[in-house]
Amino acid sequence: MSVRAGSSLATAVAEYAADDARGEALGTCYRQVRDATRALAAPLSPEDCVVQSMPDASPVKWHLAHTTWFFETFLLESRLARFRPYHPAYRVLFNSYYQAVGPQHPRPQRGLLSRPGLDEVLAYREHVDRQVLDLLAGQRDDRREIAEIVELGLHHEQQHQELILTDVKHLLAANPLRPAYRPATPITPASTGVPQRWLRFEEGLREIGHPGPGFSFDNERPRHREYVGAFELASHPVTNGEYLTFIEKDGYARPEFWLAEGFGTVCERGWRAPLYWEQRDDAWYVMTLSGVRELVADEPVCHVSFYEAEAFARFSESRLPTEAEWEVAAADAPLDGNFVESGRLHPAPTSSRRHPPQQLFGDVWEWTGSAYRPYPGFAPLHGAFGEYNGKFMANQMVLRGGSCATPRSHIRATYRNFFYPPDRWQFSGIRLARDARS
Amino acid sequence: MSVRAGSSLATAVAEYAADDARGEALGTCYRQVRDATRALAAPLSPEDCVVQSMPDASPVKWHLAHTTWFFETFLLESRLARFRPYHPAYRVLFNSYYQAVGPQHPRPQRGLLSRPGLDEVLAYREHVDRQVLDLLAGQRDDRREIAEIVELGLHHEQQHQELILTDVKHLLAANPLRPAYRPATPITPASTGVPQRWLRFEEGLREIGHPGPGFSFDNERPRHREYVGAFELASHPVTNGEYLTFIEKDGYARPEFWLAEGFGTVCERGWRAPLYWEQRDDAWYVMTLSGVRELVADEPVCHVSFYEAEAFARFSESRLPTEAEWEVAAADAPLDGNFVESGRLHPAPTSSRRHPPQQLFGDVWEWTGSAYRPYPGFAPLHGAFGEYNGKFMANQMVLRGGSCATPRSHIRATYRNFFYPPDRWQFSGIRLARDARS
């Protein structure tokens, strides 16, 4: 059985907050999300779970512990009268960046923690889970507060589910043996090359941001007005085949396509192709979570930086959409696609059976041309939760739509993801836009 | 006599482009701007002009040569049938970042060029000036093209005039002797503490960007619609006195006010105050272009990074204005203030005699909360000129309004300046904004 859809969680949260009788449904949601995290670690050895392959990535074990720390610190500690920490050192070890909670073990040193071992971390998870479920099952008059924290904690956990996959992929790709995370699932027949089309959207004063009710992160709020001019959006993401043309036309060596810092990064790091691409005897291969295999031309290009996305767009005489444009286009799109639940763990070719715009959700996160800054009227959550999103609103760009590593119940049209322009280890791809011809 | 106002240049350009008889007016404008550059170097020794105090700054001599290279490369080389370069190596040495022109001497090595000497660079200037003035005086049927290049080149030159001052200030401040660039001009009596007020602006769909005709950089165009909610803007920039409160309340040590990267920068670089502030025996002093003197509480705070501006705003329970808000507020403001022509070369206290908002122009560049990205419909200029602005549209924030080092004729309400969030060596200050209470 798959993880319950976001709407189920929302329902369970609302019911729990409103009515004493339904702790069970929220408990079930809780258990499902937590189990899904643990299931992601199942194919991995303790050694796979401890190594940190770069400062930006975290060890899987750290993800397992930190998501637990989140519930322990923000739920148990704040709500249990007789709270006792599972281990006093964990408060620091597994604090990611919450200054309001206190000091943090330095991020680049997360990979030095051979202890606690994976089994100890799993025991920590079980201990906290038991306490959370007990709490949810009990009589409480702070059910609204509890519900909010559990809901945030579960969405937080889902973010780390995706990070577990991207961080493990980075680790395995750094190993010359190129080991697989798990065997490939049978691949659906490749598309026969569904052609790109331009879809037109008319100008207008739009409402952008999460309308409520239901869960959203603080950075999606408040819903506000934004004027959006007429534009056209590509019917589906840029494919490997299209991107190969850019490479073959020497795109990585032609500064005219690039932002200055983008070209600087290309030169400094010697980029010649997306991350995880390998050229052998004139053929292109790509590292996936199922090991290395030949590049498939019809699949969406993936693991490109914002710089590459911008350069490809300029090469294509178009541009990236703004996040408002993307949201306008996605507002009425059905929330389905190739998510983590498909088990594919890799973007899939466009299906001709769907109505365009295709693949807005799932497959690859789509870089937008918008810097990650607060919406007008933005107010961060109170206390430590205010550090969740707001303090990262500089130097990053917004991505939209989720990927093949995102849980289906986690994504929505208003969801704002954000990474640094040179980042490539996420499942990040490109959708083109252009000004509408009048 | 001061440099001619921007409108004079615009008139001269328009006349020259349209009508054979008026090369003289444009030549006069040309000569005035070029002379102003050279005058800025006059108080400096050859040694002052050769040193590069950090990779972000350039030697004054390099500025003198590069602005000349600009006219030689873009005007003489492209317009003169029998063009001969003044020195073949200069094409590379004094190319800043124009990939379309060819390779560039590496930026961090500009300070290694003890040769050509200052006198040789001044001779280079004279040579090119003579050729440009000859060109302007002659019969041409490409007057429109020439006019555009000259106009762009003179605005370019004015940008470097400001950089000469900020870069020299950085150099002199790095010298333990703290030498003065030139003696202080008599200071107008300090204000008696004009109080901050909040000025309200109503919501609406606004036109933002340069309307034309007249000169603007490509990044100010096209004029486009933007929805701007109701907001309030501070009547004048944050003062040293106000900023001192932030310091005294331990603002630099309290992460709750800071963007994560801002606080990281503070810790890493040991920031405790704005750049050029020095504390001795519990009193604060500040390095100016006239040497070190005591801090004046009523002057606008200056040489703060975007990070500090944001942190101060959060400390003050307000925020930075967006660039659209700033432009709405400035649209009708008179274009006067404390510019480079005042000779003060330092921000001045608010005068109670002016109508608020005060000091929108001049004194200090004001950090906005807007990332430097293209306007909807943005099209860079053709050819190498397209590299002037567009390729820097990542990771930087917009500043508005000009400073005490900006030529008066160079600034306008739609002008977009941009620097990196940690940059502090420009005359950059803070103006607060907040959402309007409904």
Place this chain on the structure above:
Amino acid sequence: MSVRAGSSLATAVAEYAADDARGEALGTCYRQVRDATRALAAPLSPEDCVVQSMPDASPVKWHLAHTTWFFETFLLESRLARFRPYHPAYRVLFNSYYQAVGPQHPRPQRGLLSRPGLDEVLAYREHVDRQVLDLLAGQRDDRREIAEIVELGLHHEQQHQELILTDVKHLLAANPLRPAYRPATPITPASTGVPQRWLRFEEGLREIGHPGPGFSFDNERPRHREYVGAFELASHPVTNGEYLTFIEKDGYARPEFWLAEGFGTVCERGWRAPLYWEQRDDAWYVMTLSGVRELVADEPVCHVSFYEAEAFARFSESRLPTEAEWEVAAADAPLDGNFVESGRLHPAPTSSRRHPPQQLFGDVWEWTGSAYRPYPGFAPLHGAFGEYNGKFMANQMVLRGGSCATPRSHIRATYRNFFYPPDRWQFSGIRLARDARS
């Protein structure tokens, strides 16, 4: 039963090389050394074995694999007609620095290898061990060559045994939980402060270096004449108590005691005490392989760099011995002391029951004042073995005598160990010397 003494190995090697009948004794030696390596990893989890705590240190798993690679590459590959590699990728993955063998997995990335897992590496060890033992048991006419490679490989393995301990100590000390490698063995009663004495050695033309026969590394050869003036040597290593005086007299802040680069290192890295010392509430604690415990004044100071050793010597108005002086003093000393076999894994106080000089062997490696350079007439071994020692003869200093982590059968009076002046993670200590008063 402990590892056989070096003499036993030498005997077994000589017998095997000379006489067809004795492969068994050499096989027993081989098995004992190999088993000892594996036994060192026994207290560690797979996670402990995979992490690399700094570029200078290697993961335990890598040590286990590399020592196996050594026998596979240099013995099996070169001597077996039908050699087949255990895994083709291992040739690169576990090559440390032998350019003659081919490319190497980059040293700082050894810690990224979560695969092959510890169990796979142990299987690799077993596979190679089986083949080596079969080879030793079989009829061969290249017994002399085999004997030499096995002997070198076992001494090589013993070096890595020590590195396993020092590298694991570094890893565990980097963990805020400060876990123990294994419980402390009962400590023998502390000395009652055996006082330092100066032992006099007369001047003379000495023979330095390994005289043969028997095993030595190429860097100990040839034995050669060196003139050594009269000198005095301290009777035992500098103690923690003595070193504390240096700290308390502000030694780390007084440049007059330090080499310029030493003081630079102190300032840059913020050194205030030896590595693994921690001060809490005015008491000093020290991290050991059995966890953190209070500092014992009578134990030899340990984990100091050459810079600290030199500074302490200057503070003490003496100097470090040259390696020739050390060897002269050690020539007749009994080869016993606190080695890895004691299980203490930490230096021990001087015993008054021994004849001075005490503790020349075991406890702590003793920094000498001699740079690691070739002896007159030095000739590196042929082929890849020539890379074993010779190519490191720059920028390092010689240490002598072995430590509490050295196998007893591995050390001898002529043994030259070498590390960089700032290195501190080895069990490195200080013995003082001075010119003899005439």
Place this chain on the structure above:
Amino acid sequence: MSVRAGSSLATAVAEYAADDARGEALGTCYRQVRDATRALAAPLSPEDCVVQSMPDASPVKWHLAHTTWFFETFLLESRLARFRPYHPAYRVLFNSYYQAVGPQHPRPQRGLLSRPGLDEVLAYREHVDRQVLDLLAGQRDDRREIAEIVELGLHHEQQHQELILTDVKHLLAANPLRPAYRPATPITPASTGVPQRWLRFEEGLREIGHPGPGFSFDNERPRHREYVGAFELASHPVTNGEYLTFIEKDGYARPEFWLAEGFGTVCERGWRAPLYWEQRDDAWYVMTLSGVRELVADEPVCHVSFYEAEAFARFSESRLPTEAEWEVAAADAPLDGNFVESGRLHPAPTSSRRHPPQQLFGDVWEWTGSAYRPYPGFAPLHGAFGEYNGKFMANQMVLRGGSCATPRSHIRATYRNFFYPPDRWQFSGIRLARDARS
């Protein structure tokens, strides 16, 4: 007129110390050395004198000031009852590394000091010179102390004379214009390829180090016994032609010739030839103090690091001499050669007219295989002078013999120069040695 020979200075010092009447001779020596320094700066512009091309190099202006600071601080301040500093800030600005004197302006920031200007520094020199000459002319009862300081100061000044040339060469070579320091002097006809010969030296117990009386640095003392085995020394330094063979045989790409750190340095910095060599259209050119010219095969190779010297020696199946061997060979050699006074400022081919060993002195410093460590019994000078040499005795290698940039009166057979193994900007070359065949 050239600078007086070292013996003249020694005589003047001895006379002054002994006898009231001869301050004049010492004053003349003083003036000559000081004038020679200033003459070296004469061909340079103020801009040439202020730039610092790398942290290891200093601006010429800084050398001019620091050598003056030396006399002001160590002579005037310590000997004049009514001493008043020329400028209080200079004590810090121009202190190189004397911790006993107090804080120092950071070395990598010497190039930021556009002020004081060159003319001010020259005025500082004149002021101090006047005071020193007055002091020498006056009645004193501390003549011995004064004599010693003046002697040390003048030898110190001569070291900086050489550094002025090497540092300026580095600066000019970093300029794409490759300007000349001064025009080439007419070059004596190239040698017709005097062949290398091996000169044999018998084994023996030798006296090494300065015997006194007369001036020497503390690091040359005490004279002490050292056993030196029989060896052979090349008759003259390795030539460009010989070194080219190493390059053409792919020496820079073959790790078997290199120390591990040497090969690492080669790869990291992309070395393919000595510093200042440039290849254009298959011909080799070399930057000299007279600009770029074609490589002359018979000139000694120059501007190689210790790593390159070692690798070339291994390629040549020989080795570098130890410093004791070098000193044995040089003990009876005439102290003449191509020094700074020749005006050539570049190494010259071997002359067949001289008796081998040729070119031990002058032309190029010769890397030895000896690490720079204290001689047995070494005692640094007292006070701040003790920092002159002793604190640098780590990580550096000894060079011997002086170069074409060394004043003739500055060098002697016992002179120990020292640089880091990767350093190449000195006039450093190679002389080969090998063990004598018995």
